[in-house]
Amino acid sequence: MRAERKNLFGLLEPLLSHVEKPSRYLDHEWGANEEQDGPFHVCMVYADAYEVGQPNLGIAILYECVNEQVGMSCERAYLPWTDMSALMRDHHVPLLSLETASPLASFDVIGFTLAHELVFTNILEALDLAGIAFRADERDEDDPLVFGGGPSAWNCEPIAPALDAVLLGDGEEGLVEMCSCVRDAREDGVSRSEILLRLSRIPGVYVPSLYEIVVDESSTRWGYAIPRKTTGAPEVILKRCLPDLSATEPVPQRIVPYLGIVQDREVVEVLRGCARGCRFCQAGMTYRPVRERPADQVVEAGERGLAQSGHDELSLTSLSTTDHSQCAEILNRLNGDLAPKGVRVSIPSQRLDSFGVEMADAVAGSRKGSLTFAPEAGTQRLRDVINKNVTDADLDEAARNAFEHGWRRLKLYFMMGLPTETDDDVTAIVESADRVLGIGREVVGRGRRSKVQVSLSVAVFVPKSHTPFQWAGQLDPEEVRRRQSLLLHVPRDMDIRIAYHESTTSTVEGALSKMGRAGFDLVCSAWRLGCRFDAWTSEFRYDLWVRAATEVGIDLVDVATESFSLDARLPWEHTSPGVSKDFLRREWHRAVDGVTTPDCTRSTCAGCGVCPTLGVSNVIAGERR
Amino acid sequence: MTPGTFRLRVMYEKDDRLAFLGHIEVINTINRCVRRAQLPFRVGNGFARRMSIQFSQALPVGASSSCEYYDLALTDPLDPSAALSLLREATPPALAPVRASYVTEAQGALEAWLTRARWEVELIGATCSPQDLVDGIAGVSSAGSITYMRGEKEKTLELQKVLVEVFDARPTDSGCSFVLDTRACPSGSLRPAVLVAATGLSYDSIRVRRVGQWHEAEDGSLVEPM
Numbered sequence: 013m014r015a016e017r018k019n020l021f022g023l024l025e026p027l028l029s030h031v032e033k034p035s036r037y038l039d040h041e042w043g044a045n046e047e048q049d050g051p052f053h054v055c056m057v058y059a060d061a062y063e064v065g066q067p068n069l070g071i072a073i074l075y076e077c078v079n080e081q082v083g084m085s086c087e088r089a090y091l092p093w094t095d096m097s098a099l100m101r102d103h104h105v106p107l108l109s110l111e112t113a114s115p116l117a118s119f120d121v122i123g124f125t126l127a128h129e130l131v132f133t134n135i136l137e138a139l140d141l142a143g144i145a146f147r148a149d150e151r152d153e154d155d156p157l158v159f160g161g162g163p164s165a166w167n168c169e170p171i172a173p174a175l176d177a178v179l180l181g182d183g184e185e186g187l188v189e190m191c192s193c194v195r196d197a198r199e200d201g202v203s204r205s206e207i208l209l210r211l212s213r214i215p216g217v218y219v220p221s222l223y224e225i226v227v228d229e230s231s232t233r234w235g236y237a238i239p240r241k242t243t244g245a246p247e248v249i250l251k252r253c254l255p256d257l258s259a260t261e262p263v264p265q266r267i268v269p270y271l272g273i274v275q276d277r278e279v280v281e282v283l284r285g286c287a288r289g290c291r292f293c294q295a296g297m298t299y300r301p302v303r304e305r306p307a308d309q310v311v312e313a314g315e316r317g318l319a320q321s322g323h324d325e326l327s328l329t330s331l332s333t334t335d336h337s338q339c340a341e342i343l344n345r346l347n348g349d350l351a352p353k354g355v356r357v358s359i360p361s362q363r364l365d366s367f368g369v370e371m372a373d374a375v376a377g378s379r380k381g382s383l384t385f386a387p388e389a390g391t392q393r394l395r396d397v398i399n400k401n402v403t404d405a406d407l408d409e410a411a412r413n414a415f416e417h418g419w420r421r422l423k424l425y426f427m428m429g430l431p432t433e434t435d436d437d438v439t440a441i442v443e444s445a446d447r448v449l450g451i452g453r454e455v456v457g458r459g460r461r462s463k464v465q466v467s468l469s470v471a472v473f474v475p476k477s478h479t480p481f482q483w484a485g486q487l488d489p490e491e492v493r494r495r496q497s498l499l500l501h502v503p504r505d506m507d508i509r510i511a512y513h514e515s516t517t518s519t520v521e522g523a524l525s526k527m528g529r530a531g532f533d534l535v536c537s538a539w540r541l542g543c544r545f546d547a548w549t550s551e552f553r554y555d556l557w558v559r560a561a562t563e564v565g566i567d568l569v570d571v572a573t574e575s576f577s578l579d580a581r582l583p584w585e586h587t588s589p590g591v592s593k594d595f596l597r598r599e600w601h602r603a604v605d606g607v608t609t610p611d612c613t614r615s616t617c618a619g620c621g622v623c624p625t626l627g628v629s630n631v632i633a634g635e636r637r
Numbered sequence: 638m639t640p641g642t643f644r645l646r647v648m649y650e651k652d653d654r655l656a657f658l659g660h661i662e663v664i665n666t667i668n669r670c671v672r673r674a675q676l677p678f679r680v681g682n683g684f685a686r687r688m689s690i691q692f693s694q695a696l697p698v699g700a701s702s703s704c705e706y707y708d709l710a711l712t713d714p715l716d717p718s719a720a721l722s723l724l725r726e727a728t729p730p731a732l733a734p735v736r737a738s739y740v741t742e743a744q745g746a747l748e749a750w751l752t753r754a755r756w757e758v759e760l761i762g763a764t765c766s767p768q769d770l771v772d773g774i775a776g777v778s779s780a781g782s783i784t785y786m787r788g789e790k791e792k793t794l795e796l797q798k799v800l801v802e803v804f805d806a807r808p809t810d811s812g813c814s815f816v817l818d819t820r821a822c823p824s825g826s827l828r829p830a831v832l833v834a835a836t837g838l839s840y841d842s843i844r845v846r847r848v849g850q851w852h853e854a855e856d857g858s859l860v861e862p863m
Contacts, residue, residue, distance in 0.1 A: 040653075042673075
């Protein structure tokens with residue numbers, strides 16, 4: 013039953029002095045939209061702590077899009093930390109929105125960000141705190157509609173039973189259409205099932221309850237989804253894609269938090285999409301095509317955003333900022349205007365070549381902490397397999413350039429467990445670091461004072477849907493540990509430091525990335541056993557996940573390490589980012605053969621299928637280097 | 638202060654739910670307010686190129702105040718009332734700046750210079766009488782020192798140095814209240830909640846508000862900050 017809409021901050025306030033970081037729950041931040049008159053009310057939920065959820069660009073964009081609509085209001089909610097949720101349960105305080113402290117269960121629509129697979133138990137925790145039934149089909153007629161969207165929508169089956177509808181792709185227009193649909197349907201007085209049918213007719217909207225799961229000889233053990241008869245729901249739901257990013261507001265984040273958050277800075281999204289074609293990268297496949305904002309818009313937006321927010325740092329964000337065709341011009345113009353005001357410009361990742369270092373130098377000024385590159389694999393052979401189009405020479409040149417520009421510490425990101433990886437590929441990671449360290453000492457000198465240092469961060473590869481590696485099994489955790497041990501035992505200089513990820517977290521992520529709708533039972537079981545905040549090392553409980561898997565009759569390792577046949581119908585094939593299965597299959601074969609595929613923004617079309625399928629194309633503001 | 642810069646002292650409040658902001662959160666927020674106000678602030682020449690700004694002593698999380706201060710270095714001597722007006726427009730109402738003027742005489746860092754504070758303390762749900770409260774604090778005071786945990790660290794304060802006076806104890810609708818004067822010294826400052834906890838009196842929650850801050854001159858007289 014729909015809860016009454018009223019401000020319950022008075023119930024929360026007495027609890028604030030008993031919890032860690034009470035500023036997580038305060039609201040009233042600069043830029044928050046306090047006028048929440050509705051009458052149609054939406055709440056966007058990032059099911060993690062405030063400091064993780066608040067910087068999320070997706071929520072910021074959608075918050076503004078909905079609040080701009082006449083008659084619609086949008087608020088935010090985050091998951092209370094465990095100390096607060098325990099107190100809230102003790103004092104019978106439901107999960108509240110920030111802006112008006114209204115019960116989540118009083119909203120017309122609730123939208124969850126599906127940021128990654130490890131947030132699934134937190135979504136259940138949020139629903140439970142809100143007093144909303146876990147399963148969409150158990151909700152009352154007037155209960156809020158629960159939407160999902162975001163990066164993990166591309167295999168949302170393990171959480172799909174909790175969602176009334178899922179939006180695939182860009183949300184700027186789609187979410188507004190979904191909300192309008194619900195508003196109009198409520199005004200028409202139609203049933204909840206009719207609302208779901210209407211939602212399914214909006215392009216890009218997946219309504220899980222309108223699909224049944226079929227397991228047969230053509231599928232994996234997780235089956236595939238087909239529309240239920242008479243629903244008229246599409247067999248394949250294509251993502252929404254904005255053809256022109258520059259037509260959207262470039263400064264979506266207007267809220268300035270009190271609490272120190274994980275990315276505490278002004279943000280301008282300079283481009284969307286990446287066509288480099290790294291075969292492990294889900295974002296690279298699902299956010300295509302590339303759409304750049306022109307330099308003038310980026311510079312104007314950056315300066316306007318800083319004036320509105322008062323931040324002292326501006327981040328030019330995207331999947332690959334240094335690929336922007338006007339990157340140098342943007343950085344030079346912004347630096348000239350902002351440096352005298354003590355404002356720093358930052359870019360989230362560096363291209364592995366001299367241009368990347370030049371750009372890093374342009375934003376670093378005299379502040380040269382450490383510089384990060386992501387070769388991802390230690391040998392040329394394996395880099396060709398993953399289509400990371402960089403060579404040893406690129407790495408060496410970039411490193412030399414970085415040391416010559418004044419950096420002393422380089423961070424190198426690698427992955428372990430990539431398809432076809434051998435022990436030689438693993439040991440070559442240290443050899444790469446050794447070579448880079450040698451270059452540093454050659455440039456800077458060998459003495460202790462040179463402080464040249466190379467840090468390696470080695471993550472475990474998790475195969476993701478809609479990538480050329482979607483058929484691959486994840487490396488067995490035992491084998492991961494053996495290779496990690498191998499890596500650590502390669503003789504190395506004491507100025508090379510190695511950090512690696514726990515294989516257990518990756519196992520859970522890998523299992524949830526592969527499972528179909530049956531994965532919901534696992535998520536429910538894990539939540540019941542106490543799994544929360546699984547992405548936090550301090551909170552992650554592998555033992556509970558193993559118990560949960562046992563309860564539902566599966567083995568996590570068995571699920572995560574399973575390879576799928578290239579011909580099998582996959583659990584996520586009813587959703588499409590526009591990249592064709594044929595292209596992904598072709599890319600898999602090329603990976604196995606060690607053949608690379610060029611970036612279509614610098615070369616010819618690679619035939620991924622996005623542009624003809626979605627009726628869009630790359631939008632490049634200048635000419636790419 | 639660096640030659641060619643002007644030290645603008647701003648008095649502001651900390652109220653309502655923003656009483657729950659920690660000191661670092663207040664500092665970051667006011668930094669952003671100053672930038673939004675587009676005052677001609679001075680940027681330091683250090684590695685991080687930060688705004689030159691100093692704050693008065695940290696308030697406990699949950700405590701409100703009618704008299705917090707910061708000193709902001711400006712490169713142009715903007716009229717204080719104009720600066721105040723710009724700051725008010727750029728600041729959340731619960732941290733509203735209420736006065737601004739230039740500091741002309743030589744003073745040390747604000748945090749160290751403001752050595753005396755006055756607090757209004759209310760014990761919500763307390764069943765004791767005001768006299769019990771005064772007696773309880775007197776008992777703690779007569780012990781000479783107070784030892785308490787701050788995070789994982791044990792701290793000891795000599796009450797003779799940090800506790801100046803307790804007065805105006807009275808019943809309220811929801812418990813009882815009193816006024817406390819404290820002194821900051823190099824070994825630390827007395828937080829009202831620590832003093833009250835040491836009495837062993839029973840209450841549901843505590844409401845604390847800082848209502849005055851001064852510099853204590855060598856002759857014991859109190860110097861107004863503005």
